[in-house]
């Protein structure tokens with residue numbers, strides 16, 4: 322009897338424990354925040370939680386009368402089944418998404434389902450599945466919005482890139498125009514110089530002609546005297562022809578000129594030739610010291626390099642013409658590798674903060690309308706790109722000093 326009593330007690334205890342764990346699992350079943358249902362292989366609902374009854378708009382004791390067809394719209398119903406058929410693995414399960422409508426709500430919701438095969442639910446002759454579904458509509462909406470926003474952003478970036486490219490092209494064209502304007506402006510300046518330069522020879526020719534005429538009228542002329550005047554006229558005409566030829570060289574685009582070999586003297590004298598008279602007219606003392614290297618050969622693009630020196634000399638002219646002490650000195654020296662052209666003027670140098678900026682296009686300290694700020698940027702382009710050289714300000718000099726280095730062996734020049 323005592324034995325029986327003991328067994329009853331043990332059984333009672335076990336039943337209690339079982340009841341407790343059943344309640345616990347029921348609680349878990351109902352409290353999972355989403356749809357939990359057990360369905361048969363044909364889609365019949367065998368059990369479901371309160372979320373499922375909410376979706377279906379029915380009482381929980383009516384759930385067993387429902388099937389997947391009541392929960393899902395048609396195309397998704399088929400999809401659900403397809404997934405059920407292939408969910409035979411009890412361990413892994415399946416995850417997929419479907420759309421469904423909820424009772425009393427016309428909008429479509431998106432659900433993410435985790436389905437696994439159950440082996441031990443009630444009747445073993447029927448395939449049963451545990452399906453847990455979560456409403457992920459909001460997540461998907463946010464994702465779609467993000468994708469849209471991303472697409473918009475990409476489109477905006479693409480559009481901005483196109484705008485930027487167009488602006489760059491416009492800027493390039495504009496810069497081209499400005500550079501060509503600058504060339505034309507310096508041509509204008511040159512034409513001014515020419516007026517000075519040509520005026521003198523014209524006076525010489527006129528004077529020589531007059532002298533010959535006078536001698537003829539007085540019938541007091543010797544062959545030598547006439548010849549002297551004729552030679553002078555001839556030389557002066559040659560000089561004028563040279564001036565005009567120079568002006569012509571300046572007016573065309575010489576940026577692609579091939580390299581030729583000239584002497585240091587030729588390049589310096591031709592540059593000075595184009596501006597000497599203008600300098601003299603305002604009392605600038607121009608000194609050239611190239612004696613040691615004057616016959617050295619220099620491989621260069623002659624017209625552009627002349628333009629560089631003229632641009633530097635023109636700047637010197639502009640910045641010292643109103644000083645009391647006005648002078649410019651040009652020297653050329655050589656090392657094993659380079660010719661060093663130094664152009665120094667009596668100004669007080671370039672302020673430290675401007676030393677790098679003066680070579681930038683459009684940087685100018687001249688009054689508005691007086692300069693475009695292109696002279697030095699054009700010069701530096703010609704020196705570096707066409708001659709593989711360098712153009713810098715010598716900040717250690719107490720005056721304004723520009724130093725241009727041109728390789729003696731231009732093999733490597735581009």
Ligand SMILES: Nc1ncnc2c1ncn2[C@@H]1O[C@H](COP(=O)(O)OP(=O)(O)OP(=O)(O)O)[C@@H](O)[C@H]1O
Pocket residue numbers: 503632636637640666668670671675679680684685686687691692693694695696697698721
């Ligand atoms: N010899 C110099 N003395 C003092 N400042 C100079 C001298 N040469 C150049 N600079 C400075 O460098 C700036 C840029 O010179 P750059 O030749 O490029 O342009 P710009 O002379 O101002 O104008 P542009 O040459 O187009 O007429 C000048 O505005 C000036 O500030």
Ligand SMILES: [Mg+2]
Pocket residue numbers: 632635636692695696697
């Ligand atoms: Mg200038």
